[in-house]
Amino acid sequence: MLSDWEGSSTARVVPPARPRKLAKVPFVELADGRLQGVVSSGSDAGRVYVSSVAAGDYAFACSTNNNRPCGGARGSFCNHIGALITEAVLQYGGVRVARYLRVETAAVEPAAHDIATAMRATGPAKGDSKAAAQVFSRFLRHLAYLELAATTAPLPEMQWFPPTRAVA
Amino acid sequence: MRTDLLAEPVAGLDEALAAVTAFDGVLTGGLLRPRPEQGAALAEFADSVAGTPLAVRVCEAADKTAAAAGGEDHFAALAAARTALLGSAHDALLARLDEATGRTRSAAEAAVPGPPPAVNLLAAARSWLCDLARAGWQGIDHDLVADAAPVVTAMLPDPELRRLATLLDGFSAELAASCPGAALDRVPARRWADLWARAMILAQPGASAAPPPGTATGRLLPLGIDLHEHATAAQAQVHAVFDPADGSGARLVRASVSAPKPDTVVGAGVWQLLRPHMSLLAAVGEGRAMNIADMTLTAGGDLLWDDAKARTGEPADAFATARVALPTASAAAVHPLDRHPAAIAEPVFVEGYTAEETDRELVFAFAGLRLAVDTDRIPAAGPLGPETVAASRACIGLLRWDAGEFRLQPLAVETAVRNKPVAVHAGAWAGGAADKAAAKAEKAATDAVAVLRERAGKLLRK
Structure with missing residues (x-):
């Protein structure tokens, strides 16, 4: 016998993202075994930083979209990575972010600083920034969704994707 | 409505679902190197369609797959058999529902071929789906799931492929969030097999065949709005009674609008993407009817909405429509590929119940009978919440079936405020902000989209 959840066509698997302000960190995702995203530069509106932290060993990387290394991310997490963690917790909830990164904290509902502190305490190494191009192209793909046309032809498969009031 | 009929067993349903469950378990482990118990489950599954035209192909597919020699055609045959079994379950459930509501339904018409398919993209989708089936849900990893992205990106701009693209996009996002499969402590076996089998069928050339559509001229009386969303798409479906100008009886129809979206656009932002x-x-938000002229209406009861063929009409109270027009409105035949229990969403009107809250859920109790209420499906970006439903005395909703029972999804309720009826609609914010909370949500959503558009303007066109 299947449980109700296993036997449900509309079982909720991923809680919906929570709304947040996007100006500082326009893109965050838990993907490819990393917390990764794009952080706006504080000084130059045309520049963004591509930042990431790997799950498990917390290897971090931060560089501009033109592949210049971030000056702040030499020995440990820079402010961009800090902002990335904060916004990820807003978007996905602390529990999901901590579980994905495999961070153990004492908190039941870990806050961004709990997660960041726990990761910093392990003295993570600087990772390679090879992933930056890939993360940036995922951000562009994310933005491209706004350019796609709406349609009034029905999408019957969307019956499988109901909204949920449960929060992340 | 005869709610008593909804609680009675449906003949053959448990047997059909048991066969589906057997197949779903096989997909969890994957088809690359099936174990003996997976082979036995495949044989049990194939037996369930032994008396049908699919028998020979499915039997061969089950044998080959069990021997780790299954190919794309075999997997497609298995997907077809699963779709047929759930199609028969759908038919039995819908017949029961029509009996309970006293609704008449038109007979199915013959399909004609759709536009020529984009064969290469469909083949790429099938190839990914086969890799997925071989790995099984317990074998998925980031690399395998990421292979869907280029297929989805290539398909999304083509309106003919939007349906499959949207399905693959939502499905693969869910799989990506669940990687690695080896670490999953539970698997949504029915759901993922549903999505896999539907994608496999939609990726067959010829899946777009449908009966030729007609046109509709007359008055449209909205009942309510049903919202669907996954991380990168949203759809709003308006359920309405169509009163044809030629005097041929009232019919139940739907009008849909959908759009791809970045996953950071949520809540009220979804309405903003769809509204234009x-x-x-907007007419539903204002509680108005619309007059339509020569608008395309599919055999399945879907209006292909075109603003140029519609104009706003006089005020029309959804509860008056539900009380007066809904009981005699007839329903359209369901398109063959849409025959699945999870696709059942029949508008109904209920009153004279007592709302009872248990620790798990809300139920409407009618003289000894109970109907479960699915309050989780009510969108958060709207004024209707579970408390309002619990305090209601009349409800317009969609009857659905999932995980073994019929449930009512509220679209709108009537409550009493100082003994006067007040209607609260789940989709009240669809047309625009109606109150302070809505205005605040609208503002936040506008800001989010503005930031993304500004970024897109700077970065995408370089």
Whole structure:
């Protein structure tokens, strides 16, 4: 016998993202075994930083979209990575972010600083920034969704994707 | 409505679902190197369609797959058998529902071929789906799931492929969030097998065949709005009674609008993306009817909305429509590929119940009978919440079936405020902000989209 959840066509698997302000960190995702995203530069509106932290060993990387290394991310997490963690917790909830990164904290509902502190305490190494191009192209793909046309032809498969009031 | 009929067993349903469950378990482990118990489950599954035209092909597919020699055609045959079994379950459930509501339904018409398919993209989708089936849900990893992205990106701009693209996009996002499969402590076996089998069928050339559509001229009386969303798409479906100008009886129809979206656009932002493309959403928000002329209406009861063929009409109270027009409105035949229990969403009107809250859920109790209420499906970006439903005395909703029972999804309820009826609609914010909370949500959503558009303007066109 299947449980109700296993036997449900509309079982909720991923809680919906929570709304947040996007100006500082326009893109965050838990993907490819990393917390990764794009952080706006504080000084130059045309520049963004591509930042990431790997799950498990917390290897971090931060560089501009033109592949210049971030000056702040030499020995440990820079402010961009800090902002990335904060916004990820807003978007996905602390529990999901901590579980994905495999961070153990004492908190039941870990806050961004709990997660960041726990990761910093392990003295993570600087990772390679090879992933930056890939993360940036995922951000562009994310933005491209706004350019796609709406349609009034029905999408019957969307019956499988109901909204949920449960929060992340 | 005869709610008593909804609680009675449906003949053959448990047997059909048991066969589906057997197959779903096989997909969890994957088809690359099936174990003996997976082979036995495949044989049991194939037996369930032994008396049908699919028998020979499915039997061969089950044998080959069990021997780790299954190919794309075999997997497609298995997907077809699963779709047929759930199609028969759908038919039995819908017949029961029509009996309970006293609704008449038109007979199915013959399909004609759709536009020529994009064969290469369909083949790429099938190839990914086969890799997925071989790995099984317990074998998925980031690399395998990421292979869907280029297929989805290539398909999304083509309106003919939007349906499959949207399905693959939502499905693969869910799989990506669940990687690695080896670490999953539970698997949504029915759901993922549903999505896999539907994608496999939609990726067959010829899946777009449908009966030729007609046109509709007359008055459209909205009942309510049903919202669907996954991380990168949203759809609003307006359920309405169509009163044809030629005097041929009232019919139940739907009008849909959908759009791809970045996953950071949520809540009220979803309405903002959809609103500009269907004037009907604003009309529903204002509680008005619309007059339509020569608008395309599919054999399945879907209006292909075109703002140029519609104009806003006089005020029309959804509860008056539900009380007066809904009971005699007839329903359209369901398109063959849409025959699945999870696709059942029949508008009904209920009153004279007592709302009872248990620790798990809300139920409407009618003289000894109970109907479960699915309050989780009510969108958060709207004024209707579970408390309002619990305090209601009349409800317009969609009857659905999932995980073994019929449930009512509220679209709108009537409550009493100082003994006067007050209607609260789940989709009240679809047309625009109606109150302070809505205005605040609208503002936040506008800001989010503005930031993304500004970034897109700077970065995408370089």
